[in-house]
Amino acid sequence: MLATVIHAARDIRIEEVPDPVVSTGRDAIVRVVASCVCGSDLWPYRGVTPTKHAHRIGHEFVGVVEQIGDGVENVRIGDFVIAPFYLCDMTCENCRNGFSTSCLNGGWWGSKDRTGGFADGGQGEFVRVPDADGTLAVVPGGMPAPELIPHLLTLSDVMGTGHHAAVSAGVTKGSTVVVVGDGAVGLCAVLAAKRLGASRIVAMSRHESRQAVAREFGATDIVEERADEGVARIKEPFDGIGPDCVLECVGTEESMDQALRSARPGGQVGFVGVPNGGPELPMQTMFSTNVGVRGGVAPVRNYVDELLPEVLDGRLRPGLVFDLELPLTEVAEGYAAMDERRAIKVLLRP
Known part of the structure; x- marks a missing residue:
């Protein structure tokens, strides 16, 4: 499968990486329908945050669940889901208090997860999602209309x-x-x-x-x-x-x-x-x-239930922030366009 890998400042590449596999009973594999470049991705791109080793990047995506572990209860194969920019279980005290970014069992895309492996980046064709029951928000009704996808994608972060x-x-x-x-x-x-x-x-x-x-x-x-x-x-x-x-x-x-x-x-x-x-x-x-x-860092997973209905019925149209859409294979141009302020936000389609 193809995924975005950052090697160093201003060195973004699209590469073949191993297909993700379910490694715990709490995992799900999501086929990415849309992802995007975030302003915070520009800090490592510009070298402000050093890249010590090549790794996958990206933390905002929506997609369809392709596989689930035997311990997953809230997410089903075929569900259309929103993935927030971090991992969380939505059951610990911090999550229940409204601050899932401080999940006691959470983590970050592209960093080590609690299994000892590295969580995938979101700018790819498929993503393994640890703690799928907590991390993923299911959009009711299955695959949404195409025009809704950019608006739904904003609920993963911005x-x-x-x-x-x-x-x-x-x-x-x-x-x-x-x-x-x-x-x-x-x-x-x-x-x-x-x-x-x-x-x-x-x-x-x-x-x-x-x-x-x-x-x-x-x-x-x-x-x-x-x-x-x-x-x-x-x-x-x-x-x-x-x-x-x-x-x-x-x-x-x-x-x-x-x-x-x-x-x-x-x-x-x-x-x-x-x-x-x-x-x-x-x-x-x-x-x-x-x-x-x-x-501080926004607990966006806690806000999805409040904001999602207004996106689905058209009252909120935050997807207007996307003013450039590119295929995943042109992700390097997406980073350059945002870095040079030629685009507000870039949407990527695998």
């Missing part, structure tokens, strides 16, 4: 992650919101804020194509400026004091600084950008403004 930013920041009916970051997660955060009832949503974006998606998702205002000028522009529509909630969806020192200085006194920052460099949180700034910070 839509759930944008939702986590909004929930962490306390967005509710009538909230005023600013979103820092115009990648797929930031755009989904705009959609999540709109869904939760925000009355005014400012998207920070310098790119016309991304601004258009942000407006379609519910942004009422666009701010292109950054740093001090950006903070001043953000505060203008909010009586000079800033919004209730700021959703930080990038993960850099500059984006967090932008978020903290943009929120009104007593406001809340919800952060989901994968941290890559920068100092510790500025406690003096937070102390003097009473701005709170909450968030």
Whole structure:
């Protein structure tokens, strides 16, 4: 079978790898129908996160269950499933408390799993899924209509992650919101804020194509400026004091600084950008403004049941973040397109 393998910075290859096999009674083998490239995949692609050895990559996919172990109870052969960007059992205390990313028995695609082997990457033709009963979310009704697949694929990561930013920041009916970051997660955060009832949503974006998606998702205002000028522009529509909630969806020192200085006194920052460099949180700034910070890696598996019905009936259309579709064999071009900001998010079809 074919799968994506990263060898080093900017060295993405499509290679023949062994077909996956059921190795425990809890496993399932999924035939991938669609996968995608994530903004966080760009950190190893750019060399920010070093690649010490060649390994499979990718952590967002949907597909059809082809095989199951004899201990799998909730997933059946032929089910169409959504795989979140991590492994979880959905039975431990952390999972039941709503934070399946901290599953006591979980793991990450491409890393060692609890059997001692390496979990597959999601950008391939087939994937072995450990703890299939917990990890996989079954889409009712079997194979969905083709036009729904991109929207369902976002529930494996970016839509759930944008939702986590909004929930962490306390967005509710009538909230005023600013979103820092115009990648797929930031755009989904705009959609999540709109869904939760925000009355005014400012998207920070310098790119016309991304601004258009942000407006379609519910942004009422666009701010292109950054740093001090950006903070001043953000505060203008909010009586000079800033919004209730700021959703930080990038993960850099500059984006967090932008978020903290943009929120009104007593406001809340919800952060989901994968941290890559920068100092510790500025406690003096937070102390003097009473701005709170909450968030982290998004427990998207816990959000699927809430978001899935609205994707299936068309109320949520987060798949609009995909603006480039490629065959899996052209995955290297997909990475390059996202790295060069020629695409918001790339969908891959095996």
